[in-house]
Amino acid sequence: MNSNYSIETIITEQDRKELKKLFDNLSFMNLQQGCHLFNIERRDVKDEKNVYTEKIRKYGESKGYQLQQNYFLKYRENSFTRVHADDCHSDSVKLTIVTVVETQDLIGGECLVFDEYQKTLDNRGDYIMLSGDDNGVPYGKNIIPVFVKLNCGQSVVYDGGVEHGVTRVEQGHRVVLVSWFN
Numbered sequence: 001m002n003s004n005y006s007i008e009t010i011i012t013e014q015d016r017k018e019l020k021k022l023f024d025n026l027s028f029m030n031l032q033q034g035c036h037l038f039n040i041e042r043r044d045v046k047d048e049k050n051v052y053t054e055k056i057r058k059y060g061e062s063k064g065y066q067l068q069q070n071y072f073l074k075y076r077e078n079s080f081t082r083v084h085a086d087d088c089h090s091d092s093v094k095l096t097i098v099t100v101v102e103t104q105d106l107i108g109g110e111c112l113v114f115d116e117y118q119k120t121l122d123n124r125g126d127y128i129m130l131s132g133d134d135n136g137v138p139y140g141k142n143i144i145p146v147f148v149k150l151n152c153g154q155s156v157v158y159d160g161g162v163e164h165g166v167t168r169v170e171q172g173h174r175v176v177l178v179s180w181f182n
Contacts, residue, residue: 003116004142005158007150010059011099016153018052019101023072023175036084036165041074045177056097056155056179065095065181072101074175075109080168083112086180087160095181096162099155105172111148111156114163117141 011019026043034042045053050070057067086093098111119139142163148156158164160180 003118004162005113005115005146005148005156007148008059008097008155008157009153010097010155011055011153013153015052015055016099016101019099019177020175022050022052023074023101023177026072028074036082037073037079038082039076039079040081041076043072043074045070045072053177053179056099056177059157060095060097060179060181063095063181068092068180068182070177070179072175072177074173075166075169076173077169077171079109079166081164081166083114083163083165085161085163092182093160093180095157095159097155097157097179097181099177099179100150100152100174101177102175103152103172104174106169106174107172108167108170109172109174110167111150112165112167113146113148113156113158114142115144115146117143 022045023043026045028041028043031037031040031042034040053070056070060067086096103109117138117140119137147167150156
């Protein structure tokens with residue numbers, strides 16, 4: 001059960017191929033470290049109303065948000081993203097959509113999202129042991145690490161306050177389009 005994110009198919013296979021062509025034609029920055037990104041290639045999409053990103057923009061708008069920016073990231077060997085929430089950059093990031101454009105021979109590079117711990121009938125036990133700094137049972141807190149398995153063309157959607165990251169790429173690469181909405 002996931003409550004903090006969803007996996008969506010927002011674009012078609014043809015859209016994905018066109019996004020890859022767009023990626024290939026943009027200039028890039030190699031970042032040793034860029035905020036939470038490490039050893040990564042970033043390519044900014046300058047035109048917010050780019051025909052290839054239009055479906056993603058419309059999806060965000062259908063949820064009540066306005067597109068803030070689109071950019072591509074290429075995760076390659078030793079790339080990773082440390083755990084963070086996007087609203088730490090600016091409280092104006094209310095929704096994030098990450099769309100997988102391409103993967104090649106990828107080992108590692110998994111999307112990691114922290115999901116909410118909920119009280120269920122499966123919470124069994126005679127007692128709860130708390131450490132000295134706990135203020136009770138963590139129901140409602142985002143403490144469950146979840147690997148989100150995405151295929152090319154799929155998107156993971158979550159709000160700006162959800163903690164997430166990407167594990168280190170051991171081999172191959174992955175290209176994603178990141179879309180921030182406010």
